[in-house]
Amino acid sequence: MDVNPLVQTIAIYALPVLFAITLHEAAHGYVARHFGDMTAHAQGRISLNPLRHVDFIGTIVVPVIILILSSQKLLFGWAKPVPVNYSALKKPRQHMGLVAAAGPGANLLMAVIWAVMLRIFVSLTDRPAAWMDVAQNYGTGGLVEAVMRAGDGAAEFMIGVSAAGVLVNLVFMLLNLIPILPLDGGRILASLLPRRAAWRFAKLEPWGLPVLLLLLFVPVYGSNAISIILSPLLFESEALLRAMVQL
Numbered sequence: 335m336d337v338n339p340l341v342q343t344i345a346i347y348a349l350p351v352l353f354a355i356t357l358h359e360a361a362h363g364y365v366a367r368h369f370g371d372m373t374a375h376a377q378g379r380i381s382l383n384p385l386r387h388v389d390f391i392g393t394i395v396v397p398v399i400i401l402i403l404s405s406q407k408l409l410f411g412w413a414k415p416v417p418v419n420y421s422a423l424k425k426p427r428q429h430m431g432l433v434a435a436a437g438p439g440a441n442l443l444m445a446v447i448w449a450v451m452l453r454i455f456v457s458l459t460d461r462p463a464a465w466m467d468v469a470q471n472y473g474t475g476g477l478v479e480a481v482m483r484a485g486d487g488a489a490e491f492m493i494g495v496s497a498a499g500v501l502v503n504l505v506f507m508l509l510n511l512i513p514i515l516p517l518d519g520g521r522i523l524a525s526l527l528p529r530r531a532a533w534r535f536a537k538l539e540p541w542g543l544p545v546l547l548l549l550l551f552v553p554v555y556g557s558n559a560i561s562i563i564l565s566p567l568l569f570e571s572e573a574l575l576r577a578m579v580q581l
Contacts, residue, residue: 342482343401346491350448350499351397352384354441354506355413359387361440362433363416369429371422379416389414410550415516427532431525434518441507445575448499452477453579455496458489465493469581473572474501504571508564514546515539 360382363374374380379387388394392412400410423429452474456465468480474497481494511519516539524532549559575581 339482340401344398346478346481346494347498347502349495350502351393351411352388353499354444354502355393356382356384356387357440357444358437358506358510359413359416361436362418365436366416366418366423366433369433370424371419371433373419373422374416377417387413387416427525427529431522434521434525437518438507438510441503441510445500445503445507445571446578448496448503449575449579449581452493452496452500453581455489455492456581459487459493466581469497469576473569474498500572500575504568504575505564508567508571509560512546512560512563515542517542517546 360380363380366373367375367380381387389412392414394411397411418433420426420430420433423433452469456462456469459465465477465480468476472480477497478494478501481490481497484490510517511522513519513523515521515524515536520535520539520542524535527535546560549563551558554562
């Protein structure tokens, strides 16, 4: 195994992943507190300190193992979920959806910020047109790979980090919006369903994680179901962000 690409991958993705999970979870807690649930506040989970949200197995061990086994082509993991007592919310059904939406919303905001930073760092290089061409033809994933192959300066490294920030946050956002419990998309859907339908849907939650793992790891046409579902959405989301920052 060539260790160098793995070290490069971890160096580029570490900061974006930590920011993505930290702000995602803190956003849940902040919105829950706003609507009356003090559980996360009481446990000190409304914090921008990544250590309060990092799960050693889910945030460190599993992602590194998957990176190694997939030859740096797949990244998957999780953080410690922020505790939310939905019954303590002022309007439990309505506010549950808003608390759930806060996480993906935070990821969308971070994706925009990383996209702006990406545009700035591209302009600081000696070959901005070349980097813009890579972005337009191969997306943020292509930018990260290009940096790993050829980037040898501070601005080039930050292009990789910023591109990874866009990619990670868009993937986190889209993945969490899949309408499967316990994902945020499942909570949002449950808040919108009629009460009886929401109750029946909630009973499926124990099956949510096994279904998600099947979608992630069972091969489908040389890929997996999650990639097939999310790739078009990711492509369009990236294109929109690049248009916003003129990249």
